[in-house]
């Protein structure tokens with residue numbers, strides 16, 4: 001009764017921030033539908049950031065208690081109580097379904113910074129639900145896996161799938177799950193991450209999901225996010241990069257406005273985040289300016305600027321969304337014009353799969 005799985009994190013285009021108040025909070029049911037792209041790194045040799053979590057779980061009568069470890073630099077560090085509670089929540093629900101009481105040992109390894117706004121818990125809990133289902137011989141389908149991954153971390157519901165993903169908020173454990181909008185590369189978009197800080201965030205998303213409701217702007221953000229989830233889904237299906245970029249960027253700003261106006265206020269950005277955000281906007285304006293001139297028949301020396309958009313999760317790191325053909329130009333711009341070091345830049349593409357069983361075990 002041992003299995004391993006890998007999973008990729010995702011970047012939210014329509015954000016989950018705040019749990020539905022009419023649902024039990026342990027279910028992690030969001031206030032609105034959300035949309036994301038499951039992502040994998042291209043240049044991880046340079047950044048050392050490979051956007052993958054690898055998890056192994058074993059159930060055995062030899063274990064006298066449930067244990068969980070994070071493998072870091074070849075060492076096994078036991079999970080603290082808070083992390084362990086989230087792991088047990090997912091495993092316990094599946095253990096009950098399998099009707100067994102055996103204790104487990106679990107080891108998980110992130111090939112990228114943990115809890116630094118790069119969605120390590122999304123990939124972590126997607127991998128956990130997937131390998132646990134296998135080890136317990138439940139062999140659940142992706143819809144079911146999505147529901148159980150959600151119990152560990154809401155956004156993990158989306159990391160079960162590759163490509164573009166839509167999470168229906170639903171109104172119960174059974175109706176709140178993610179589904180794939182389209183396969184990897186059916187819609188052309190990539191991203192370049194400017195890693196501003198690899199450290200753990202000061203305030204967890206968990207705390208933020210509770211405080212979101214104290215912001216005056218939360219209700220309007222919920223309404224808008226719900227409508228835009230439907231719109232962005234259509235734009236993805238129509239391969240409409242501009243609409244996807246514009247909606248994503250706005251939704252990120254709505255979420256951060258809620259964060260900043262919650263009680264207590266939450267500021268995940270730092271000065272470098274703002275520097276990159278402003279540069280992305282300037283660069284894009286330049287692109288549209290040149291584009292307008294060319295359309296008017298005014299001769300331009302060369303194509304200037306890049307059409308790119310930003311989005312930021314609960315941390316200072318920025319995802320610059322761009323067309324695949326522009327990914328090197330965006331990297332060049334972030335590195336040479338904004339001054340972010342090459343080792344802090346991660347180019348990402350859509351991941352073909354979200355979570356997947358693998359043969360290799362971590363113990």
Ligand code: DP6
Nearest residue numbers: 012015016121153154155205313314
């Ligand atoms: C800002 O509760 O899924 O990334 O604390 O990592 O478990 P963890 O995050 P979660 O909240 C995610 C918040 C977000 C937006 C999003 O991914 O939709």
